[in-house]
Structure formats: C-alpha cells, structure tokens
Amino acid sequence: MKAARFHAKRDVRVEDISEPPAPGPRQVVIRNSFCGICGTDLHEYAAGPIFIPTDPHPYTGAKLPQVLGHEFGGTVVAIGREVTNVKVGDRVSVQPMVSPRDDYFGTRGLYQLSESLAIIGLGWQWGGMAEYALVNDYNVFAMPDFVSDEQAALVEPTAVTVYAAERGGVKPGSSVLVTGAGPIGQLQVLAARAAGATQIFLSDTNDNRLAMARAILPDVITLNPKRDAVADAIRDQTEGHVGVDVALECVGAEAALATCIDAVRRQGVVVQVGLHVGKPAVDGFTVTFKDIDVRGSWCYTTLMWPKVAALIGKGLLPAEKVVTRRIRLDEVVANGFEALLAPAGQELKILIDLR
Template sequence: MKAARFHARRDVRVEDIPTPTDQPAPRQVLVKNRFCGICGTDLHEYAAGPIFIPTQPHPYTGAKAPQILGHEYGGTVVAVGSSVTNVAVGDRVSVQPMVSPRDDYFGQRGLYQLSESLAIIGLAWPWGGMAEYSLVNDYNVFRVPDSVSDAQAALIEPTAVTVYAAERGGVKPGDSVLVTGAGPIGQLQVLAARAAGATRIFLSDTNDNRLAMARQILPDVITLNPRSDKVPEAIRDQTEGGVGVDVALECVGAEAALGTCIEAVRRQGVVVQVGLHVGKPAVDGFTVTFKDIDVRGSWCYTTLMWPRVAALIGSGILPAEKVVTRRIRLDEVVENGFEALLSPAGTELKILIDLQ
C-alpha cells in the first residue's frame, strides 16, 4: 500500500509498504482509510521535526521514525479481531488517535489523554491516517452516524480539540469570546464557541486572508488584526460595560497572543491556552492576579467525546467542513499539502487527503 512517511525534517516520502495484516489481534481493527486531514502538528513535524515522533522506540508502542503520518482521519472497517464488539466489518468510523494504558493512574480514572505513556496514532504508532490502511485498537474507532459524511469523519478529531477548549473555558450562552489565531484550529474554535452559545465572538490574527475566510465561515465574527488594530481596546469598546470578553482562547502558541488574551479578558474571566508553545513564554503574573482571572491549559480532549462531537457536526450546529479549503491525493501531500500550508500567504486552512 501507499503511505506518507516522515523520515526527517522536510523529508516526507510517499512509499510502498506492506499492508497491515487482514487478521487483526483480538482487540484490534483494520481500517481502510478514506480521508485524512493535515494537522498543524503534522506541519510542525515536517518543518522542524522530529518533535513528537520518536527516533528511538516509544516506551509503550515501540514505534519510531520512519513514521506514517496522520491522526485526523476516518474510514471503513474491513476486518476485526475476535474480541472486538464495538464495530463490525463495513462500519464507517472516525479514529480517536490516543493510545495509552488502560490500567495506569490516569487510565483507571478514564483520563487516558493525561497518561505519561501516551502515544498518538500517526505520530508514535506503527500506523497512521496518511496511508491506504491502518491497524488500530478497538477503543480507537467510533462508528459514525449516517448524518456524518466521510469527510466530516476526518474532522471530528480537530473539532474535539476546540469543543473541549470551549468547555475548559466554561463558554456558555450569551458569553463574549476572543479567539487568537485564525488557522484551522482557531477557525474551528470560533465555530465551537458559537455552538456553545457565545453571541459575540472576536477573532484576532495578523493574516488578512485568513480573517476574510473567517468572515465567510461565520459572517458575524468580529475580526481584528493586531498590526492595524489595538485589539484589547477594540474589544473593550465592543463588550458590555467596556470590561472585555468573558473567555479568551489562545490558539496560536505565541507569547504575544497569550498576552493579548490576558489583557482582553474581563476581571474574573478565563484564558484558555489551546495552542502549543515551542518555548517558555513570559506571562504577566501581575495582571493575572490583579484581574483575578483563571489561566487554564487545554490538552487535546477526552477520549469519550467522539459521539457528542459527531452529533454536533452531523446536525449542522458545528459545521466543521467549512474550514476545508482543498482536497488532494496522497501523492500530492508534500507539494500541495505541507508546502501549501506553509505558504505565508495563508490562503489554505484545512487540507484533506482523499485516499481513494
């Protein structure tokens, strides 16, 4: 089968490799992959990796580079192990990519995403979504309802990130929200905030192309560019009492954006750090204390969110498919996938790989 494998920084190759076994282990499932999204994490691995991809065998999964990429994907079940009961051959599924022990401290509490042994399919597992087939555990697959298309099934994973972040921020009906960063996660975060009931949503980014895309996705979003706008002041001017937003969600992973969130949130508001920082940002501790605000991390999602997020997407309440700007073939993944997303023009958001 064909698979896109990471070998080193800026070295992703589409190669022919053996297809996974059609006789899965008792608790494993063989999936014929359908669509796979290119995530910002994949992009960071391509441009500056290895970061999460191990160069020595992962202590829990044994995986290491070269690594099949892709953790935002879905497909159709083509074979199941003898002990699998949650899916059957022919089911359309979305993949929840976290792999971790079921019996360690966090696993026993259902907090699998917090396990110190955590691995992620497409980053530290022998298989991934950027291939024709993948072999995964039974707990990694969720059957999707008829209301969810094959393309939408590949969008459940990134959407779950933003639904969880909105929950971490306590976004509720009538709230005002700031999202910093108009990349794919930022755009989905805007939609997740609206689905949670936020009525006034601000989006800040330095790329006017992406801000224009955001206005097409959600026409009443208020877009701001910190290169030309004084973002905290503009937000205070447009919020009740001039106090700032109730919740700010930082989806860039940049020190300046985090600072903007702390400035723009109201007293006793909540700042949620969604984007991953590559360094250690300075945080204005005085303002955090003086304004009596909460600063919270948001790591991925809980692994049990898939049915709920699928329902949000399938019902149209959270139209995640609006962030897709291009579909490509696997053979195009470098030139028309990674390189297109790295373009400073910012004319692409979410690119899906069509594996059929």
Template sequence: MKAARFHGKRDVRVEDIAAPDPTRLGPRDVLVKNRFCGICGTDLHEYAAGPIFIPTTPHPYTGAHLPQILGHEYGGTVVAVGGEVRDVAPGDKVSIQPLVSPRDDHFGRRGLYQLSDKLGIIGLMWPWGGMAEYSIVNDYNVFRMPETVSDEQAALIEPTAVVVYAAERGGVRPGSSVLVTGAGPIGQLQILAARAAGASTIFLSDTNDNRLALARKVLPDVIPLNPKRDNVVEAIRDQTEGHAGADVALECVGAEAALATCIDAVRRQGVVVQVGLHVGKPALDAFAVTFKDIDVRGSWCYSTQMWPRVASMIGGGILPAEKVVTRRIKLADVVSEGFERLLSPAGEDLKILIDLA
C-alpha cells in the same frame, strides 16, 4: 500499499510498504481502509522542524519510531476485526480517536487516558497512521459514525474535539463574549465551537488578512481584528458590556504575544484558555493574572469519550466543521500541495484533506 512517511525535517516520502494482513489481527485490533485524512498543525510542525513528537527510538508504550506514517485526523471503513472486538464490524463507517495509552495506569483507571505519561498518538507515535491506504488501531480508537456524518466530516472530528473541549475548559456559555487568537484551522474551528456553545459576540485576532477573510465565510458575524493595525484590546472593550473585556479568551496560536493579548483583553474574573502549543517558554504577566483575578487554564487534547457527542454536533449542523476545508488533494501530492501550501505565509488555505479513495 502507499503511505506518507516522515523520515526527518522536510523529508516526507510517499512510499510503497507492506499492507496489513487481515488474517493476522490481534484479538482487539481493527483494520481500517482509510478514506480522508486531514493535515494537522502538528504534522506541519513535524515536517518543518521535526522530529518533535515523533520518537527516534522506540516509544516506551507503543514501540513506534522513525520512519513514521503520518496522520491522526482521519476516518474510514472497517475491513476486519479481531475476535474480541464488539463495538464495530466490517463495513462500518468510522472516525479514529487517535490517543493510545494504558487502560490500567493512574489516569487510565480514572478515564483520563489523554493524561497518561505513556501516551502515544496514532500517526505520530504508533506504527500506523491516516496518511496511508490502511491502518490497524485498537478497538477503543474506533467510533462508528451515524448516517448524518459524511466521510469528510468523519476526518474532522479529531480537531473539532480539540476546540469543543477548549470551549468547555473556558466555560463558554449562552451569551458569552469570546476572543480567539489565531485564525488557522484550529482558530477557525474554535469560533464555530464558541458559537455552538452559545457565545453571542466572537472576536478573532490574526495578522493574516487572508485568513481573517476566510473566517467571515466560516462565521459571517465574527469580528475580525488585525493587531498590525487594530488596537485589539480596546476594540474588544468597546464592544463588550461595561467596557470590561471578553468573558473568555482562547489562545490558538502558541505565541507569547497572543497569550499576552488574551490576558489583557479578558475581563476581570474572566478565563484564558491556552489551546495552542508553545515551542518555547513564554513570559506570563503574573501581576495581571492576580490583579484581574483571572483563571489561566491549559487545554490538552480532549476527553477520548467525546467522539459520539462531537459527531452529533457536526452531523446535526450545530458545528459545521466542514466549512474550514479549503482543499482536497491526493496522497501523491501531500508534500507539494499539502505541507508546502500550508507553510506559505500567504495563508490562503486552512484545512487540507487527503482523499485516499
């Protein structure tokens, strides 16, 4: 079968590899025929500067190592299941929850699987991934999709779970004013998640006007701000009650300047949520955090049990995640039409889906 495998920095190859044998599945294995797979910002960072998360020596829990089949935002159809699998059956349309971890360690016993020290991720630290024709995953990684969720939407549940969880971490509620920094795919999904949670005033800050224009198509009443020409903090204060600032700020870039903007723009006793991953160690204005009596919270992945709830939000139209999809490509074109396009400073694309049909 064909698979896109990461070998090193700017070295992703679409290769022929052996297809999984459905007669040799483990008792709790699920064989999936992959349908759509999104290119995540993490995949992009691996391509541009990796390996970062992808292990060069066997992962301590999963055993995965280079070369790695990429792709952790995906869905497909169940082909075969192991003898102890009960929740899905051949023919089911599914979405993949990609976190792999022990069920019986400190965090696993508490249902906090995403916090395990031995965490692995399908498509990064697992022998299989979504950028291939087939994959083998654990039964707990597979969630059956309702009829209201399309094949494309099934591939969008993973990044949508990230932003739904972040909105919950921030305490976004009906009537909240919210700032999102970063108008990439996660930032654009974040404004949709904020609206789904009830936010009435949503600001989006980014230095790329193309992406700010795309955001107006995703959420027409979003208030776009470009820090190259706008005083973001003052603009937000001018449009919030009491000139106080936003109730919640969600940093979706992983940039020091964006985090500083969030701290400045949030009101006293507001909440800042760090969603994007910082490559380095950013400076933090601890005086402002204390003086303004604000909370700064991390938001790592999501609860692995969120899939049915997020699927219902997408399928019911409450959170139309498909609005962020700007291009659909074939696996053979994943480098030229996928990774390279997303690395373009023009920022003309958001979410690119790989069509594996």
C-alpha cells in the same frame, strides 16, 4: 500499500509499504477514506522530529520512519475476535490516543493525561496518511448515516476546540476572543458559537484568513494586531467595556497569550489551546490583579467522539467549512505541506482523499 512517511525535517515520502497484519484480539483494520493535515503534522514536517520518536516509543515501540496522520476515518475491513464495538463495513472516525487502560490516569478514564500516551500518526506504527491502518478497538467510533466520510475525518480537530470551549466555560450569551485564525482557530470560533457565544472576536495578522473567517461566520468580529489595538477594541465593544468572558489562545505565541490576558474581563478565563515551542513570559501581576483563571487544554476526553460527530453532522458545528482543498496522497508534499506553509495563508484545512 501507499503511505506518507516522515523520515526527517522536510523529508516526507510517499512510499510502498506492507499492509497491516491481521488484527489482534482487540484490534481493527480500517480502509482509510479521508485524512486531514494537522498543524502538528506541519510542525513535524518543518522542524521535526518533535513528537515522533527517534527511539522506540516506550509504550508502543513505534519509531522513525512514521506513517503520518491522526485526523482520519475510514471503513472497517477486519476485526479481532474480541471486538464488539464495531463490525466489518462500519464507517468510523478515529480517536487517535493510545495509552494504558490501567495506569493512574487510565483507571480514572483520563487517558489523554497518561505519561505513556502515544498518538496514532505520531507514535504508533500506522497512521491516516495511508491506504489502511491498524488501530485498537477503543480508537474507533462508528459514525451515524448523517455524518459524511469527510466529516468523520474532522471530528478529531473539532474535538480539540469543543473541549477547549468547555474548559473555558463558554455558555449561552458568552463573549469570546479567539487568537489565531488557522484551522484550529477557525474551528474554535465555530465551537464557541455552538456552545452559545453571542459575541466572538478573532485576532490574527493574516488578512486572508480573517476574510475566510468572515465567510464562514459572517458576524465574527475580526481584528489584526498589526493595525488594531486588539484589547482596546474588544473593551470598546463588550458589555460594560470590561472585556470578554473567555479568551482562547490558539496560536502558541507569547504575544497572543498576552493579548488574551489583556482582553479578558476581571474574573474571566484564558484557555491555552495552542502549543508553545518556547517558554513564554506570563504577566503574573495582571493575572492576579484581574483575578483571572489561566487554564491549559490538552487534546480532549476520549469519550467526546459521538457528541462531536453529532454536532458536526447535524450542522450545529459545520467543521467542513474550514476545508479549503482536497488532494491525493501523491500530492501531500507539494500541494499539502508546502501549500500550508506558504506565507500568504490562503489554505486552512487540507484533506487527503484516500478512496
């Protein structure tokens, strides 16, 4: 079968590899339909390996070369003898976290916090950028008829933003700032609206992406820190001129985090969604003086899939609006990774059509 495998920095190859073996007792083989290119995949391509193990992963044994792709769905073609949650022919979305069920966090249902955590497409032999994938039964959720194959591949990144909105306590009537208008930032705007936010600000230095955001959600208030005093502009437009209730940092940049701390009201909440490469300085005085919460938001809970799929499929969180291009697997480097790295920022979410 064809698969896109990461070998080294800027070395992703579409290769012919063996199809997955017959599934084990609690495993499932799926024929992949669509797979999204994530910002994490992009970081691996541009500067990796970062998360992809060069030595065997201590829990899964996976190592380079790695089949990429953790935002995907497909159709079940084979199941192990003990699998009960899906059947052959089911259309599924993949929840890509692989971890022990019996360690400290696993016994508490907090699988995403396990120290042995691996991610399909980053630390598991199989991934979504291939014709087939072998996964565990707990990694697949059957999709209802009102969720399309494309939407099934968007559940994973959308779950990141739904969880972040929950971490921030976004509720009906909230005012929200999102920093970063990339795919996660755009989905975060939609997740904030789905949670009930009535006033949403989006900050980014790329005017193309800000224009895309306004096309997706016309009443989003866009700001460019190259020419706008973002925090001042937000205070000018919020109730009482105090700032937003919740600020969600979706860049992974020190300046963006500082903007969130500045723009949030006293006793507001800042949620760190983007992953920082370095160790940013944090204005501890302002955190204390404004009596704010600064919270991390790591992935999502593994049981969110039905809820997030329903939000997407019912149109309450139209994640498909962030898709700007669909490509074939053979195009994944030139029209996928390289297109997403282009400085103009004219692409958001690119889906690979594997059908």
